[in-house]
Amino acid sequence: MTAAPADLLIERPATTDGPALWRLAKDSKTLDLNSSYSYLLWCRDFAGTSVVARGADGEPVGFVTGYLRPGRPHTLFIWQVAVDPGHQGLGIAARLLDGLTARLAAEHGITEVETTITPGNTASERLFTSFAERHGAGVTREVLLPADLFPDGPHDPEVLYRIGPLTDFTAH
Template sequence: MTAAQADRAELQIDRPSVADGAALWRIARDSKTLDLNSSYSYLLWCRDFAGTTAVARDAHGSPVGFVTGYIRPDRPRTLLVWQVAVDEAYRGRGLAAALLDGLVARSTGEHRITALETTISPGNSASQRLFTSFAERHGADVEREVLFDTGLFPDGPHDPEVLYRIGPLSL
């Protein structure tokens, strides 16, 4: 067992509750890379999409990382991962990968998903590595295409969002 695996073994990964919404908002805010949604949206997410969201908790039960997602209504075998964030003190331990693997395994069992999608801005190399290494671990292909070009964002300059389609999944 590596030191990173031992560190992760002390953490618990489970579904969020509404009470976790504020902590998820703070982790997202402090990431300095994610588009921050309103605190209200994280509360709703923890209520309405708890089944497709995973939270990592420290020994005290406090959230230290999360991955949010949902099943695409028009593609019920596709899990779209919305955001992944890990508290700065817990980065570099493979926690984001463990959260992603755990959520996909759970979603595959509950929803029989066969594909994963996410969007990543071109400058977010950490997310690019996370999702391409996920695909490699699971022997899946990765397709990329621009989903939302810069001009579609009404609130000022925004990098384009590149859609990553990963599949077929065989977990």
């Protein structure tokens, strides 16, 4: 894998980033695409638990959206991860995930990350298992949402990946 560009700016998203995040999710062709409205609100209400990567022109080339779980404030749930197809394979997703979790460990004391991945999404499986390895954490998996719960047509089950405890937030 080639390294992420050195001039990549990683920061909290702004509401004005919502349209770009929607486009990145749409262009991923693997994420469930939410309404454009939801990306605008996400960038407003969950900017503190999300992150965007900007290319040299200042435009978003990747993002991670997440939230602290109600009732489990030391658990960060990662909702979506997307990287522009022209920027994939550069380690941007890993850099975003590492940066976000390090910030939230310092700000909120998170010790665990959760996400769901559909079976066969090997890119996401690799991203999160390598994240666990980098941070000295274990990974457990269980079906969280079986396919038959989704009312809007065929949908693969969503497998919950629980990663923790997170112990190593040194620079990677």
